[in-house]
Amino acid sequence: MNSATVRSLLVRGMLAGLGAGVLALIAAYFLGEPSVDSAISFEEAHSHEHEMEVVSRSLQSTAGLATGVLVYGVAFGGIAALAFCFALGRVGRFGPRATALLLSGCALLAVYVVPFLKYPANPPSVGDPDTIGKRTGLYFLMMVLSVLLAIAATILGKRLAPSLGTWYATVVAVAGFVLVIGLAYAFLPVVNEVPKHFPATLLWRFRLSALAIQTVLWGGFGLVFGELAERLLNPKPATSTSGRAVPAAH
């Protein structure tokens, strides 16, 4: 029964991730692609060698974009569903819907926003091809560090809650997270490879659109997956008064 529940939640997570990926794809196509095109125009105007086109621009901006965003959505949907299985009933007095939205809000912060603030998304023509190894390593390091610290902060908050109360335990846990992330920001190397004369407004628009895509993805995932999980785990309508009859299981 329990293993089957995990499987059902995993499948729903991947489906919700696919759905959220579709929403994120719409955001990426309409908000992000104009900036990508402008950045590529800048790149072509400022470089002398012309690279051979392996995949045409029209494919990259449609089918290629869709492949990447949807696979990303499904993959993170699956991982988030597994994290949800673990978090459900363990993080506090939250039902499935609230747990799902809380989890995806934290995931947006830990998986994307925290690494983004140190190593933001870059449009084409920003970034030196020779440093791709170093930049990839730093980006994934920041992502892993942020996720592990978020998990550690959650555990710390849970441990402190009985003595400090939920409010202060949460404040202390979040402050600890911010402090360690601040140290990582201060000590990890700076990456600044924006070419001279690259338009600042274009860079800003590109990065805002990258942030919007992730917000749509994780927001959509939290709402859709929360709904699916709620229906799976609490099949009765939400308005039923069964709440008081069943004491919390221990």
Place this chain on the structure above:
Amino acid sequence: MAQTVAQPTATTPVVPAKLPLKAIAPWAVFFGVLMMLLLYFVGAEQGATSVFNGTDVHEWVHDARHLLGFPCH
């Protein structure tokens, strides 16, 4: 008066039952690795490291890689 305290009402959410770790673990290990592999192909293949030769994977997911925040080239 006394009734206004302590009794959980219909709107008080019941804490959901925990799923046992033993039930989650096998799924988490297998699908965790599988999902990370998918993320690797979207985010990093034929950039910093390559499993396959060439640049086809990189070029195909090029726009997604930029817009999803991965370092691209």
